Amino acid sequence: MRRGYGRITTYIAGLSRTFSVHRILYEFYVGPLITGEVICHKCDNPSCVNSSHMFAGTQKDNVIDCAIKGRHKNPILYGEQNPGSKLSKANVVEIRHLSSAGCSNKELATNFNVTERHVRRIISKKRWAQII
Numbered sequence: 001m002r003r004g005y006g007r008i009t010t011y012i013a014g015l016s017r018t019f020s021v022h023r024i025l026y027e028f029y030v031g032p033l034i035t036g037e038v039i040c041h042k043c044d045n046p047s048c049v050n051s052s053h054m055f056a057g058t059q060k061d062n063v064i065d066c067a068i069k070g071r072h073k074n075p076i077l078y079g080e081q082n083p084g085s086k087l088s089k090a091n092v093v094e095i096r097h098l099s100s101a102g103c104s105n106k107e108l109a110t111n112f113n114v115t116e117r118h119v120r121r122i123i124s125k126k127r128w129a130q131i132i
Contacts, residue, residue: 004046025049026056038062044069079128086114092128099123 006021026039029051033039040062043053057065066072080088087095095108099119109116121127 006047006049022046022049022054026051026054030054030056040065044071079130087112087122087128089128089131092122092131095119095122096131 007018008021008024009016009018020039022039022041023033027033033056036058037056038059038061039054040057041048041053042055043050045053048054063072077083079085091112095112098108099105105116105119105123108119112119118127
């Protein structure tokens with residue numbers, strides 16, 4: 001077992017391959033996983049192999065589930081609370097205001113030292129959604 005997760009190792013023609021039991025059973029009972037998906041446990045029991053206790057999601061989904069249940073060692077910090085954040089709430093409000101006034105995403109990205117993609121996500125409220 002690795003961190004409580006059951007594993008199966010197969011040996012074919014001198015080569016070994018190890019599989020996670022919960023992934024095999026999920027795919028058998030529920031269906032195939034999309035590349036990059038992980039198996040999350042509703043019951044928070046790594047050794048559980050009951051497919052009704054599992055759901056597929058991204059690693060981000062798994063971390064958020066962990067934090068919501070209070071099991072995350074380091075809480076997820078959003079906005080200004082995140083030490084890696086380059087922007088403040090005031091910056092976000094200003095970006096949205098300037099964008100609605102006609103300022104281009106490229107100009108905003110340059111002025112606020114972020115990427116154009118980040119500016120688009122702020123404007124569409126995929127980032128900093130809690131700021132109006």
